[in-house]
Amino acid sequence: MAKKNNDKAKHTIRNSQSEIQNSSLVAVIMGSQSDWDTMKHAGETLEKFGVAHECRVISAHRSPSLASEFGSTAEASGLEVIIAAAGGAAHLAGVMAAHTTLPVLGVPMRSEALNGLDSLLSTVQMPGGIPVATLAIGKPGAVNAALFAVAILANSRPELRKKLHEFREAQEAKIRATKL
């Protein structure tokens, strides 16, 4: 029972008064389980802000019908932002954007062959009309995609806006306090 309650809490945006959302607002999807070591940082960041989210593997190439189904039903399922990570011929974010008008944030994975430059270019070079907002390669991109998702959600959720301000203040305070 305790575990069940904990799981529910993990997928709920909370403020001091009440729980205001039960279903996932953000999907963190990635082309392979091998991307999780990097993308867990997106999940952890969303967790810190108490944003309801779900993480799963969906491959644009290895599971094309799942990718198409997920993108087409994302809006109706209550999601507001999709974070899509992939490496190499990284088409997942683009395929998501082709199927939905929700904001899609692409995170290029560092690849073995070309160090992520291939992932970056495949994610960022979308044709006009189908936007993907592309973040940095690897962990900084994963963290920033989550922060960007929080910023999007914060436009209509003052408690999240407040948490973002607090996050920036804490970040600056840490720099100011650094002694070398």
Ligand code: RP5
């Ligand atoms: C992409 O190919 C994935 O997003 C991953 O970054 C890369 C390698 O995948 P695996 O061969 O490790 O499954 O589709």
